[in-house]
Amino acid sequence: xxxxxxxxxxxxxxxxxxxxxxxxxEIFGIFTRRNPADVKPMFNTTKVYSTDDILKFKxxxxxxxxxxxxATDLPEMTPSLASNFNVIDSFDTxxxxxxxxxxxxxxxxxxxxxxxxxxxWDPGMFSLNRLYASAILPEGNDYTFWGKGVSQGHSDAxxxxxxxxxxxxxxxxxxxxxxxxxxxxxxxxxxxxxxTRLCYVVAKEGADKERIEREIKEMPKYFADYDTTVNFxxxxxxxxxxxxxxxxxxxxxxxxxxxxxxxNHVIEYSLKLDSNPxxxxxxxxxxxxxxxxxxxxxxxxxxxxxxxAPADLSxxxxxxxxxxxx
Amino acid sequence: xxxxxxxxxxxxxxxxxxxxxxxxxEIFGIFTRRNPADVKPMFNTTKVYSTDDILKFKxxxxxxxxxxxxATDLPEMTPSLASNFNVIDSFDTxxxxxxxxxxxxxxxxxxxxxxxxxxxWDPGMFSLNRLYASAILPEGNDYTFWGKGVSQGHSDAxxxxxxxxxxxxxxxxxxxxxxxxxxxxxxxxxxxxxxTRLCYVVAKEGADKERIEREIKEMPKYFADYDTTVNFxxxxxxxxxxxxxxxxxxxxxxxxxxxxxxxNHVIEYSLKLDSNPxxxxxxxxxxxxxxxxxxxxxxxxxxxxxxxAPADLSxxxxxxxxxxxx
Numbered sequence: 102x103x104x105x106x107x108x109x110x111x112x113x114x115x116x117x118x119x120x121x122x123x124x125x126x127e128i129f130g131i132f133t134r135r136n137p138a139d140v141k142p143m144f145n146t147t148k149v150y151s152t153d154d155i156l157k158f159k160x161x162x163x164x165x166x167x168x169x170x171x172a173t174d175l176p177e178m179t180p181s182l183a184s185n186f187n188v189i190d191s192f193d194t195x196x197x198x199x200x201x202x203x204x205x206x207x208x209x210x211x212x213x214x215x216x217x218x219x220x221x222w223d224p225g226m227f228s229l230n231r232l233y234a235s236a237i238l239p240e241g242n243d244y245t246f247w248g249k250g251v252s253q254g255h256s257d258a259x260x261x262x263x264x265x266x267x268x269x270x271x272x273x274x275x276x277x278x279x280x281x282x283x284x285x286x287x288x289x290x291x292x293x294x295x296x297t298r299l300c301y302v303v304a305k306e307g308a309d310k311e312r313i314e315r316e317i318k319e320m321p322k323y324f325a326d327y328d329t330t331v332n333f334x335x336x337x338x339x340x341x342x343x344x345x346x347x348x349x350x351x352x353x354x355x356x357x358x359x360x361x362x363x364x365n366h367v368i369e370y371s372l373k374l375d376s377n378p379x380x381x382x383x384x385x386x387x388x389x390x391x392x393x394x395x396x397x398x399x400x401x402x403x404x405x406x407x408x409x410a411p412a413d414l415s416x417x418x419x420x421x422x423x424x425x426x427x
Numbered sequence: 428x429x430x431x432x433x434x435x436x437x438x439x440x441x442x443x444x445x446x447x448x449x450x451x452x453e454i455f456g457i458f459t460r461r462n463p464a465d466v467k468p469m470f471n472t473t474k475v476y477s478t479d480d481i482l483k484f485k486x487x488x489x490x491x492x493x494x495x496x497x498a499t500d501l502p503e504m505t506p507s508l509a510s511n512f513n514v515i516d517s518f519d520t521x522x523x524x525x526x527x528x529x530x531x532x533x534x535x536x537x538x539x540x541x542x543x544x545x546x547x548w549d550p551g552m553f554s555l556n557r558l559y560a561s562a563i564l565p566e567g568n569d570y571t572f573w574g575k576g577v578s579q580g581h582s583d584a585x586x587x588x589x590x591x592x593x594x595x596x597x598x599x600x601x602x603x604x605x606x607x608x609x610x611x612x613x614x615x616x617x618x619x620x621x622x623t624r625l626c627y628v629v630a631k632e633g634a635d636k637e638r639i640e641r642e643i644k645e646m647p648k649y650f651a652d653y654d655t656t657v658n659f660x661x662x663x664x665x666x667x668x669x670x671x672x673x674x675x676x677x678x679x680x681x682x683x684x685x686x687x688x689x690x691n692h693v694i695e696y697s698l699k700l701d702s703n704p705x706x707x708x709x710x711x712x713x714x715x716x717x718x719x720x721x722x723x724x725x726x727x728x729x730x731x732x733x734x735x736a737p738a739d740l741s742x743x744x745x746x747x748x749x750x751x752x753x
Contacts, residue, residue, distance in 0.1 A: 118686050122565045143686050198753050199746070219753055226559070228753045229737055230696075233552070235752070236713040236740035237706075239448045283699075358709055360444050360469050364701035370556075373609075375690035380563075383684055387562040407738040407748055411555055414562035415733075420525070422733055426561070427524050427545055427554045 102393050103129040103161065104386070107152065107182065108168035109140055111346070112191065115382025116166050117143045123386055125416055129162050159185050164389040166190075168382075180204040183403070184212040187392050189385050191221040198224070198405075206403035215396040216403045220388045221381040222372055223247070227352045229406050230370040234354035238366060241356025244282045246274035246295060250348025250377060258323045259300060262316050264308030267336060269343040271299040274351065285355045285365045298329040301343050303336045348377035387414045428719050429455040429487065430712070433478065433508065434494035435466055437672070438517065441708025442492050443469045449712055451742055455488050485511050490715040492516075494708075506530040509729070510538040513718050515711050517547040524550070524731075532729035541722040542729045546714045547707040548698055549573070553678045555732050556696040560680035564692060567682025570608045572600035572621060576674025576703060584649045585626055588642050590634030593662060595669040597625040600677065611681045611691045624655040627669050629662045674703035713740045 104120055106113050109131050120126050121144065130148035133140045137149040150158070155165075165186040169175050175192045182188050183205050192201050198219055209216040219225065223245070231243055252272050259268035278295055281288045288294075300317060304310050314331045317324055349372040358364050374380045388406070391413035395404070415422055430446055432439050435457050446452050447470065456474035459466045463475040476484070481491075491512040495501050501518045508514050509531050518527050524545055535542040545551065549571070557569055578598050585594035604621055607614045614620075626643060630636050640657045643650055675698040684690050700706045714732070717739035721730070741748055 115684070118684060121686075122684070195753065199750050202749055224753045226563075226694075229559070231752045232737050232741055232748060233555070236716075236737075236742070237552075237709045239742065358441070358444060358448070358702060358705040360447075364705055366701060366706050367697075367699040368552075369695075369697045369699075371693075371695045373693040373695075375692060376684060379684040379690055380692050383563045390562075405749060405753055407741075407745070407753070408736050410734050410736045411558050411562075412733040415558055416562070416565065419733070422558060423528055423731060424525050426557045427521065427550045427731055427733070 102126045103163045105129045105162040105165040106131045109133050111378035113168035115379040119383045119386040164392050166385050180208040183209040183216040187214045188216045189389050190218050192219045210402045213401050215392050217388050230352040234368040238356025242287050244353045247350040248272040248274050251346050264305050266305045267303040269301045273297045282353050292326045298327045300331045346377045349373045428452045429489045431455045431488040431491040432457045435459050437704035439494035441705040445709045445712040490718050492711050506534040509535040509542040513540045514542045515715050516544050518545045536728045539727050541718050543714050556678040560694040564682025568613050570679045573676040574598040574600050577672050590631050592631045593629040595627045599623045608679050618652045624653045626657045672703045675699045
């Protein structure tokens with residue numbers, strides 16, 4: 102199975118590493134909008150091409166993993182590339198998924214290709230767990246908590262404040278809220294009760310720290326609805342202790358069964374990830390395998406993780422997974 | 428969707444209750460090997476038939492959920508019924524799954540029906556989580572812990588000892604082992620290091636409690652390889668505090684990503700169930716929906732949870748699940 106990597110940031114590098122862990126796959130190459138000569142891949146055997154040349158390789162790439170941003174890249178790239186390639190993306194703007202699905206479905210069907218969108222952990226593995234749990238326990242409540250983990254969007258928002266040199270923001274689940282959910286209390290939780298925001302900020306020399314802290318805490322949408330803690334630290338400390346990109350979270354469903362609804366059940370799925378982009382990349386690569394197999398069986402059009410049978414993700418044969426994993 | 432319930436013990440009663448929570452389904456009836464007049468269903472609207480008459484209803488039942496035991500019932504019942512009905516079972520003798528699959532596959536294909544076997548939580552939801560996690564993190568380790576929960580097989584084994592009036596056995600995961608796994612230590616754990624066994628025993632009047640305790644602790648396969656605690660209690664206390672059938676457990680995979688395998692990830696799935704049979708029944712019912720949809724699309728033969736796309740389990744339409752759950 103020959104996999105193309107379209108876009109080469111943190112996610113693309115994660116995909117390159119992940120493919121090396123999957124013996125039934127090989128990297129066809131990286132496609133970059135930059136000058137290919139300026140891109141240094143993780144492995145020196147990986148070829149680098151310009152995105153301008155991609156159509157030349159239409160018949161040589163089995164699946165293209167698109168590693169672009171959800172804000173502006175993917176809404177354009179995924180439908181456009183789905184006309185000519187089997188594609189996977191990690192589109193994560195939840196509210197715009199129906200539109201992105203429709204656009205990609207049309208293009209993929211026209212091109213007789215398969216596309217799997219919104220692959221990763223949320224959307225992705227968390228979505229799957231919400232679906233499985235709600236199908237099993239129709240009378241119940243769903244809870245999703247994120248963190249502890251770095252939010253790139255919130256870190257960027259802090260860095261845009263005047264006087265800020267660098268920043269890193271962690272989203273943290275509120276432990277007491279998690280415990281109430283696990284105990285089956287079915288609480289109604291406000292935004293503030295579910296998560297806190299923890300910020301590490303490097304201020305420029307002479308900057309007004311009080312004003313920076315106030316601007317962070319009052320920032321609408323990003324911070325105003327949360328209990329936010331701001332810690333000013335040195336660039337050295339930030340570089341030493343906060344350069345990783347960890348993330349994770351919890352999907353919990355509590356529900357009732359029995360004639361009198363007398364029995365409670367708790368289904369919990371959690372992730373603790375050292376590297377958000379590398380884990381997301383690993384999910385993308387597993388779904389690239391599924392896309393290849395589904396297309397080989399004749400399926401076309403846009404799919405999501407909900408449409409993919411789990412067996413299609415595994416390197417093992419159906420006989421092996423039944424014998425070893427069931 | 429009309430569902431038949433074949434066999435009416437704890438699991439069959441759970442299925443009857445679960446169908447009442449799924450608005451797109453109705454109970455066709457219960458099929459029992461006993462005299463139908465002697466069976467009292469949970470809901471007085473539920474019809475009861477003899478298993479002898481089942482072929483009369485071949486065209487009226489969409490899916491038959493077979494609620495028999497794995498030791499002797501299901502190896503016979505499932506292939507036999509799959510010749511005439513779409514069927515679901517919860518066959519849980521892990522080592523015999525390949526054989527049961529082959530027998531059922533042949534029968535289902537001959538009858539042009541669909542069969543989904545080994546549905547429940549282990550095998551079932553735990554198997555799914557082992558598969559998803561290993562596909563995402565190919566370089567890693569899997570751990571499954573069970574409990575705290577009642578093991579019927581171990582409780583029965585104690586009840587067969589001379590002088591024992593009643594007994595209840597709980598399988599308990601060892602917390603410190605769980606913590607080592609979660610911390611990514613990748614420990615190699617013996618049977619004894621993973622689980623303990625906790626027994627509540629009611630002795631007959633005048634019975635030799637020391638001998639009973641020794642016989643339990645030395646029982647090969649069931650108890651000898653575990654740290655076992657035996658508590659003698661009164662029948663009243665057992666009836667008051669130990670009549671439930673709770674269970675649950677944990678599936679954890681830890682794995683590494685990155686060029687130097689420098690990043691660790693922990694994927695954890697856990698269940699905390701007040702009623703093992705009612706939860707298993709709820710999983711069976713969700714997969715009955717999938718069986719019906721897959722057969723409607725023309726699929727036949729034997730399947731497992733690995734072959735079922737998650738969307739087929741949900742009452743919601745594909746548009747709804749993309750909009751609400753992705």
